[in-house]
Amino acid sequence: MKALSDKALKCLHRLAEADVIFWLMPPLMILLTYGTIAQRWMGLYGALKTYFSSFYFFAGPIPLPGGFTLLGIMSFCLLIKFLLKSTWTRAKAGINLAHLGALTLLIGGLVTALYAKESYMLIPEKGQTPYIYDYHKHELLIFKNTQQLMSAPYSTLEKANFEQAPFKIKVLEKFENVDILPRDEHIDANTTYQGMARFMHLTAKKPEKEPEENIAGLTLSIENPYNEEQSGTYIAFSGMPNPIALSGENAEDEYKIIFGKAQQRLPFTLTLVDFVKDSYEGMDMAKSYHSDVIVTDGDVSWPVRIEMNAPLRYRGYTFYQSSFQQGENEQISILAVVKNPGWLLPYFGTLIITAGLIMHLFILIYRRRKKS
Numbered sequence: 001m002k003a004l005s006d007k008a009l010k011c012l013h014r015l016a017e018a019d020v021i022f023w024l025m026p027p028l029m030i031l032l033t034y035g036t037i038a039q040r041w042m043g044l045y046g047a048l049k050t051y052f053s054s055f056y057f058f059a060g061p062i063p064l065p066g067g068f069t070l071l072g073i074m075s076f077c078l079l080i081k082f083l084l085k086s087t088w089t090r091a092k093a094g095i096n097l098a099h100l101g102a103l104t105l106l107i108g109g110l111v112t113a114l115y116a117k118e119s120y121m122l123i124p125e126k127g128q129t130p131y132i133y134d135y136h137k138h139e140l141l142i143f144k145n146t147q148q149l150m151s152a153p154y155s156t157l158e159k160a161n162f163e164q165a166p167f168k169i170k171v172l173e174k175f176e177n178v179d180i181l182p183r184d185e186h187i188d189a190n191t192t193y194q195g196m197a198r199f200m201h202l203t204a205k206k207p208e209k210e211p212e213e214n215i216a217g218l219t220l221s222i223e224n225p226y227n228e229e230q231s232g233t234y235i236a237f238s239g240m241p242n243p244i245a246l247s248g249e250n251a252e253d254e255y256k257i258i259f260g261k262a263q264q265r266l267p268f269t270l271t272l273v274d275f276v277k278d279s280y281e282g283m284d285m286a287k288s289y290h291s292d293v294i295v296t297d298g299d300v301s302w303p304v305r306i307e308m309n310a311p312l313r314y315r316g317y318t319f320y321q322s323s324f325q326q327g328e329n330e331q332i333s334i335l336a337v338v339k340n341p342g343w344l345l346p347y348f349g350t351l352i353i354t355a356g357l358i359m360h361l362f363i364l365i366y367r368r369r370k371k372s
Contacts, residue, residue: 016081021074028070035067043209045136053113068113075106091367094360101352108345116340119264120322123272123291124332130269132337136211137262138238140218144248144255153262154216165255166248168223178202178217178237192232194222195244202235215239218259222246267315268297275324275331289324291333306335316341 014020035051042050050057054066065073082103086096119132138154142165152160154174162169183193183201202217217237224230227247234244236259244257270293277289290307295314306312312319322336 012080013084015077016085018081020077024070024074024077027065028074031067031070041209043211045211046209068110071106071110071113075103075110078103078106091363094356094358094363097356097359098353099356101349101354101356104345104349104352108342108349111342111345112340115342116338119337119339121270121319121335121337122325122332123270123293123335124330125272125275126330128269128271128296130266131263132266133261133263135261138216138260139262140236141258141260141263142255143243143258144253151262157218166225167246167255168221168225169257170221171218172221172233173202173219175202175204175217177205177207177214179205180215180217180237194230194232195234196240196242197233197235200235202237216259220244220257222257266317268295270295270319270335272333273303275333277324277331290321291335318343 031051035047038051039047050066052067055068056063056066058064078099082096082099086092086099088096119134121129121132123129140152140154140157140160142149142151142162150162150164152162157171157174160171179202180200181203183197183199187193197219202219205215208214215238217235220234220236222231222234222244224246226249230246234257236244236257238260240259246255246257247253248255272291272293274292275289276292278287279285280287288308290305292303292305293312294301294303295312297315304312306319306321308321311321316339318338318340320336320338321333323334325332325334
C-alpha cells in the first residue's frame with residue numbers, strides 16, 4: 001500500500017513539472033488553429049462543438065483529445081504545481097496569489113464551457129413573455145387548451161411516446177433543414193393532406209453552416225378519433241405561422257401541435273414597454289437601440305432598461321440587447337439570454353491576480369529598501 005501511495009505521489013510531482021505544460025502547448029495551438037480554419041466549412045457552432053467543447057474527436061479512425069481534455073489536464077497540472085511545488089514563504093505570497101488567480105480563470109473557463117447555456121427571447125412591443133428559445137435545438141409540443149401535455153425533442157422524435165395525446169401521431173419524415181415548396185404535382189392519390197400540407201410540401205435541403213439558420217421540418221400522420229375529417233398527413237416546420245389545431249372529445253377542448261425551437265419557461269416574465277432605435281443621421285442603419293422592460297416576479301414588478309452594453313442580470317440569467325425585427329405594425333426586440341453559473345469566476349480570478357501582483361510589487365520594494 002505504501003509503495004502504491006509513493007508511486008502516486010511521484011506521479012503527481014511529475015505532473016507538477018513545468019515541462020508538462022510546455023508539451024501541452026503545441027497540441028493546444030494545433031487544435032486552436034485547425035478548429036479556427038474548420039469554421040470555413042463547419043460553421044462556428046460545428047467547430048466549437050467538435051474541437052473546442054469536446055473531450056475527444058476523430059481524425060479518421062484515430063481519436064484525439066479535444067479542448068475540454070487538454071484544458072482539463074492543464075488545469076489539473078497547474079493545481080498540482082500550485083499545491084506541491086509552491087514556495088510557501090512570505091516573500092512568495094504575491095506570486096502564489098497570482099497563480100491562484102490564474103487557476104481561478106482556468107476553472108471559470110471550464111465551468112462556462114461545460115455549463116453555460118445560450119438562448120434568446122423575442123418580445124413584441126407591449127407584449128409579455130416568460131419564454132426563452134434555444135438557438136439550435138427543436139422540439140414538438142402538444143397543448144390542450146393552454147396546458148402543455150408533452151414535449152418531444154427533435155433528436156428522439158422517431159421514438160417519442162405520444163400516449164398523452166388522444167390522437168395517433170406518427171412521424172413520417174423529419175428534416176434538419178428544408179425547402180418549403182408548392183404542392184403542385186407532389187400529390188399521392190392515396191394520401192389525405194391536411195392543413196398547410198394541402199398546398200405545400202417539404203424537401204430536404206443541405207444544412208447551413210450555422211445551425212440557427214436551418215429551418216427544421218416534419219411530415220406527420222395524425223388520426224383524430226373525434227373528428228375523422230381532421231385525420232391525414234400534416235407538415236410542420238420551425239417558424240410555421242399557425243400551429244396544427246385539432247378538436248377533442250368535448251367541444252370546448254382544443255389541441256394544438258407546435259413544432260419549433262426548444263423553449264424554456266422562466267420563473268419570471270418580461271414585458272416590453274418600449275423599444276427605441278437610434279439611427280445614423282440620414283440613414284436607416286441603427287446606431288444604437290434599447291428595450292425598456294418591466295420585470296415581473298410574482299407580485300413584484302420593476303422597470304429596467306436593457307441597452308447594448310448594459311445587460312439585465314437576474315436570477316442567474318443575463319439578458320443582452322442583441323437585435324430587433326421590424327414588422328409591419330410592430331417592432332420585436334431580440335434579447336440574447338445567457339445562463340452561466342461561473343460568470344463571477346473570471347472577475348474573482350482577475351481581482352486575485354491583480355492583488356497578487358500588487359502584493360509582490362510591495363514585497364519587492366520593501367526588500368530592496370531593507371537591503372539599502
